[in-house]
Each structure stands twice: as C-alpha cells, then as structure tokens.
Amino acid sequence: MGSGGLDTVGSPAFSADEAARYHADGWWSDTTLSDAVRRNAELSPGRAAYVDRPGGSLSWNEFDCGATLLAEQLASVGVVRGDRVAVWHGDSAAIHLLFVAIERCGAVVVGLGARAGPREVVRIVRDTRPKILISDRHRGHAAASVAAECAVPLLELGRRGEAPALSVETKPGALDIDCRLGPDDVFLINSTSGTTGRPKCVVHTQNRWHYFHLKAVTHGLLISDDVFLPVIATPFGFGIWTSHTTPIHLGATAVILDRFTTRAAAQAIADHRVTVLCCVSTQLTMLMADSGCRNVDLSSLRVVFTGGEAVPYRPAAEFEEITGAKILQFYGSNETGLLSGTTMDDARQRRLRTAGRVVSEMSVRLFDGDRDVTATGRGQPACRGPATSLGYLNGTDHDTLFTADGWMRMGDLCEIDAEGYLTVTGRISEFIVRGGKNISAAQVEDAVLTHPAIAVAAAVAMPDPVFGEKVCLYAELVGSHTLELAELVNHLLGLGYSKELLPERLIVVDELPRSSGGKVAKGALREDIRARMEVDDEHC
Structure with a gap:
C-alpha cells in the first residue's frame, strides 16, 4: 500500500488548495522528523536526545546513527516504501528511534498501545495488514501469539551493544535513501476508541503534528534547552507530539519513564531538572494529591501541558504556587488535533477553568445535529484546518466523523464565549473518559457479553x-446465574482484552431501565450510580 495516495484517497479533511495554503502560511513544513534528527546530530551531537528511566540515554548522534542502522536492517528484511510496520513496544528511547527508522524506509508505523491486550492488537493488525510486527521482550509471548494468529512475521527489538537493534543480518545497499517519507505522506496509523465496539484506525501525516508543535512552542514559549517529561503512551495523539514530534523538531531532551507513577515522575523532574511536563489531567491530579511528592524538588518545572478533561481548580492552583510552573490546558482529539489552547499569557482563571481560545487557523463551527448553531455559542464542535488527521483508514465511518460539507466532528458539547475561550460542558459520544483515555462503552459491553452469565x-x-470517571457495568444475568466482579475480570483477562476495558464496579439488576423506544436508558443508570456513590460516601 502506498504511504501517501492510497491511504488518503477520499479523505475530505482538506483540499489541495487548502494544503497549499497551509504550506504557504508556514503551518506545514517541507522537512521531516528524520531531517530534524540529522540536523540535531550535526549541530548538537553530544546532547542527550532521549533518557530512559531506568536505563541509559542516547545522544543525538547516537540516535541518528541508530535510526540509520535500524532502517538498513528493516530494508534487509524487505521493508520498502509504502509498507506498514506494526510496533507493539513499551515506552522507551528505542521506540522513538524505531519510528524514525521506519520513516527512513518510507514505511508507515502502525502504533499499538503498550497496554493494549492481544485481542485489540489482533483486530488492529488485521485491519492495517502490516508487513511485519515488531515488539519487545516483555511482550514476547503475547506478540508471538498475535503474529501467529494474523500470519505476520514477528521481530524482537533488542540491543546491539548500546544501540537498539534487530536480530537480523544487514545487507549492504539494501536501504534506498530516496525512499524516505515526505511531511505530507502518511507516517502513522494509530487507534482510537470507536462507538461501534471496535477501535478505529486514524491516519496521520507528519505535518498535522508539525502544526500542533508550532502552536505548543508558541503557547508554552518552548526552546531547545527545555527538558521534557512526557508520560503519555507514545503512539497516541497527545503522546506523539509531546514525546516525539516536538522534542525532535526542537532538538531538546526527552526523559522517558517505563511506567508512570507519581513518585517516579517527581523524581525524574528533580534528577533531570525537567522544565516541561506533559500529562493527562488524571496524572496531574495524582501528582498533586501525592503528599510525598511535596518533598521532591519540582522547582525546575516551567510549564505543564495537560488535556483529556478539566483539572480541578484548587489543587491545580496550589501546584502552580508550589512549583512556579504554569498549567496549560488544550482541547482536541486524536482525530482533530488542536482546536483550542491556553497560553503562558493567559490569566490563571482562564488557564485552569477553560480549554483556552480557539486557535485562529482552525475554523470551528458548532452544531445541533446537522443544524449549524455557531451563533448561539453552544453545541457540538466541528473543525477544519491544518491540525486535522486524514480521518479513519479506508474511510470507515467518515459519514459520522465528518459533516456533509467535510468538517470533522468532536464528540462533545462545548461553549465558546465572546472572547473565544472554549469550555467543554458535556459529551455526545458514548465514551467513559478514564484518566484522559476515551473508553468506548460499546467496546466494554461487547467484551463482557462474552461471559455466559451475562444476558x-x-x-x-x-x-x-x-x-475523573471509571467504568461501571450494569448487567442482567442469564437464568439463575450469579456473577462477581473478580470472576468477570479474570474471564476478560483470560480472553486477552485490554485492561482499560475491565469494569471497576459491577451492579447486577433484574431488569435494566429502558426508554420508550426500548433502548437502555443510560441516563437513568448514570443517575443511579451517582446516587449509590453518595450513599456509600455517607456510610464511610
């Protein structure tokens, strides 16, 4: 499959004229991440590019040389321009090096979440049809099972000396230096939660993230001397710009945790004098709530980028007072990219109580169904501009993602005030937002219905x-069956479901409430769980 044309045919995200304008206005670049890595290696060869915790680090020169070695190895096993390479790997310096190596082959990364279960990985691999699957030792057994089920070759990313490498022979001259991707080519396919019970595959160019990078630099006053601590999984939208795109384009240093904990994050900030923390609001809330982190020196922090849902005002304000950092919230999605964002110049009330001003290059309209209600200042946002993805692979569900005239929809209800500041007031889509991660209620329901006791x-x-939110499951059972939460969780784990789909509370009922049309009345269930939790709190 071609890395550009075949993947982008039929996408209404932007026209050729709009793409030309984005280039002319400087929002889209003519250079790539691979070019930036090479430039960094020439200008700052000894500067740390990525630092693993725990583990070592890679300088920009080592990163550049390592990416070329990996690209040669990939070419030696037959990876050519337009191929797809699936990557199921934990967060580390190695995954970033591998992404650039795949780019230098002219191939497309299929990014699989490190926490994804085998069942989800199998679905994505079948949908994207990669030439090979690359994993790490930690996922060895699960990756081998996926590879066998999908009939795709599996390679393990290990080390050759200090550098990440594959256990394959390198054939001289295998890599065609003219095959590398351009900034308008598809370079990444990742997944997002779908409302149909099945993950969607989102198609990305580098330039849509280059635009986001430029806005982040402007909003956060970022410079090459900044030290980043991105604690969001690399393959996803927030993770790809905070851990990959922006550090590489800036030539800055990024510190990578193998697993997020509040203490590990705080200690990394202190040890490496981190200036830019990038996290979803739940991670920030956890960090703010951990009293032990107050004994760690966080004074190097200058800016915190966060999104996913609103941060609680009082602890966020206290965090700013303690650290001296400014918390910047933004609004967007894996599909749309940035719609709005706060800046270092915004007052605290604006930064902590809104998602910032709508950015001028992203045209935003508000809808009530198919009716444009932009003038009212409240509705479902739809956007068009240089930040958007190309949509879903093969145009799946584009009739629901896009309006009839090609504007990309969000799944929320928002208000935009007279000064252009956006606030999220509710959701249209059936998502449960746990720690900034969208969990499809339909996916959870499909998963639990594999248990024979659930009707x-x-x-x-x-x-x-x-x-912010957790998954609560209401269930009608079959006949005289009984079911406990632990039994259901073990059943789902045994089938290889992702941990994010596991219910965290199970409520068995004789009959679920239904609307007049016969559908389950989820509004009544949401009211019920809130009432139950209030009673629980009273008894604590």
Whole structure:
C-alpha cells in the first residue's frame, strides 16, 4: 500500500488548495522528523536526545546513527516504501528511534498501545495488514501469539551493544535513501476508541503534528534547552507530539519513564531538572494529591501541558504556587488535533477553568445535529484546518466523523464565549473518559457479553476523584446465574482484552431501565450510580 495516495484517497479533511495554503502560511513544513534528527546530530551531537528511566540515554548522534542502522536492517528484511510496520513496544528511547527508522524506509508505523491486550492488537493488525510486527521482550509471548494468529512475521527489538537493534543480518545497499517519507505522506496509523465496539484506525501525516508543535512552542514559549517529561503512551495523539514530534523538531531532551507513577515522575523532574511536563489531567491530579511528592524538588518545572478533561481548580492552583510552573490546558482529539489552547499569557482563571481560545487557523463551527448553531455559542464542535488527521483508514465511518460539507466532528458539547475561550460542558459520544483515555462503552459491553452469565449489559461512567470517571457495568444475568466482579475480570483477562476495558464496579439488576423506544436508558443508570456513590460516601 502506498504511504501517501492510497491511504488518503477520499479523505475530505482538506483540499489541495487548502494544503497549499497551509504550506504557504508556514503551518506545514517541507522537512521531516528524520531531517530534524540529522540536523540535531550535526549541530548538537553530544546532547542527550532521549533518557530512559531506568536505563541509559542516547545522544543525538547516537540516535541518528541508530535510526540509520535500524532502517538498513528493516530494508534487509524487505521493508520498502509504502509498507506498514506494526510496533507493539513499551515506552522507551528505542521506540522513538524505531519510528524514525521506519520513516527512513518510507514505511508507515502502525502504533499499538503498550497496554493494549492481544485481542485489540489482533483486530488492529488485521485491519492495517502490516508487513511485519515488531515488539519487545516483555511482550514476547503475547506478540508471538498475535503474529501467529494474523500470519505476520514477528521481530524482537533488542540491543546491539548500546544501540537498539534487530536480530537480523544487514545487507549492504539494501536501504534506498530516496525512499524516505515526505511531511505530507502518511507516517502513522494509530487507534482510537470507536462507538461501534471496535477501535478505529486514524491516519496521520507528519505535518498535522508539525502544526500542533508550532502552536505548543508558541503557547508554552518552548526552546531547545527545555527538558521534557512526557508520560503519555507514545503512539497516541497527545503522546506523539509531546514525546516525539516536538522534542525532535526542537532538538531538546526527552526523559522517558517505563511506567508512570507519581513518585517516579517527581523524581525524574528533580534528577533531570525537567522544565516541561506533559500529562493527562488524571496524572496531574495524582501528582498533586501525592503528599510525598511535596518533598521532591519540582522547582525546575516551567510549564505543564495537560488535556483529556478539566483539572480541578484548587489543587491545580496550589501546584502552580508550589512549583512556579504554569498549567496549560488544550482541547482536541486524536482525530482533530488542536482546536483550542491556553497560553503562558493567559490569566490563571482562564488557564485552569477553560480549554483556552480557539486557535485562529482552525475554523470551528458548532452544531445541533446537522443544524449549524455557531451563533448561539453552544453545541457540538466541528473543525477544519491544518491540525486535522486524514480521518479513519479506508474511510470507515467518515459519514459520522465528518459533516456533509467535510468538517470533522468532536464528540462533545462545548461553549465558546465572546472572547473565544472554549469550555467543554458535556459529551455526545458514548465514551467513559478514564484518566484522559476515551473508553468506548460499546467496546466494554461487547467484551463482557462474552461471559455466559451475562444476558444484557450497559456500561456507564461513574465519577471518580482521581481518574475523573471509571467504568461501571450494569448487567442482567442469564437464568439463575450469579456473577462477581473478580470472576468477570479474570474471564476478560483470560480472553486477552485490554485492561482499560475491565469494569471497576459491577451492579447486577433484574431488569435494566429502558426508554420508550426500548433502548437502555443510560441516563437513568448514570443517575443511579451517582446516587449509590453518595450513599456509600455517607456510610464511610
């Protein structure tokens, strides 16, 4: 499959004239991430590019040389321009080096979440049809099972000396230096939660993230001397610009945790004098709530980028007072990219109580169904501009993602005030937002219905002070069956479902409430779980 044309045919995200304008206005670049890596190696060869915790580090020169070695190895096993390479790997310096190596082959990364379960990985691999699957030792057994089920070759990314490498022979001259990707070519396919119970594959060019990078630099006053700590999984939208695109384009240093904990993050900030923390709001809430982190020196922090859901005002303001950093919230999605964002110049009330001003290059309209209600200042946002992805692979569900005239929809209800500041007021889509991660209620329901005791299931969000929301499952059971939460969780794990789909509370009912049309009345269930939790709190 071609890395450009075949993947982009039929996408209404932007026209050729719009793409030319984005280039002319400087929002889209003529250079790539691979070019930036090479430039960094020439200008700052000894500067740390990526630092693993725990583990070592790679300088920009080592990163550049390592990416070329890996690209040669990939070419030696037959990877050519237009191929897809699936990557199921934990967060580390190695995954970033591998992404650039795949780019230098002219191939497309299929980014699989490190926490994804085998069942989800199998679905994505089948949908994207990669030439090979690359994984790490930690996922060896699961990756081998996926590779066998999908009939795709598996390679393990290990080390050759200090550098990440594959256990394959390198054939001299195998890599065609003219095959590398351009900034308008597809370079990444990742997944997002779908409302149909199946993950969607989102198609990305480098330039849509280059635009986001430029806005982040402007909003956060970022410079090459900044030290980043991105603690979001690399293959996803927030992770790809905070850990890959922006550090590489700036030539800055990024510190990578193998697993997020509040103490590990705080200690990394202190040890490496981190200036830019990038995290979803739940991670920030956890960091703010951990009293032990107050004993760690966080004074190097200058800016915190966060999104996913609103941060709680009082602890966020206290965090700013303690650290001296400014918290910058933004609004967007894996599909749309940035719609709005706060800046270092915004007052605290604006930064902590809104998602910032709508950015001028992204045209935003508000809808009520198919009716344009932009003038009212409240509705479902749809956007068009240089930040958007190309949509879903093969145009799947484009009729729901895009309006009839090609504007990309969000799944929320928002208000935009007279000064252009955006606030999220509710959601249209059936998502449970746990720690900034969209979890499809339909996916949860499809998963739990594999248990023979469950006849009907409905997944809803239950409030949580740390994660914002958690998954609560209501279920009607078959006949005289009984079911406990632990049994259901073990059943799902045994089938290889991702941990994010696991219910965290199970409520068995004789009959689920239904609307007049016969559908499960999820609004009533959301009210019920809130009432139950209030009673629980009273008894604590």
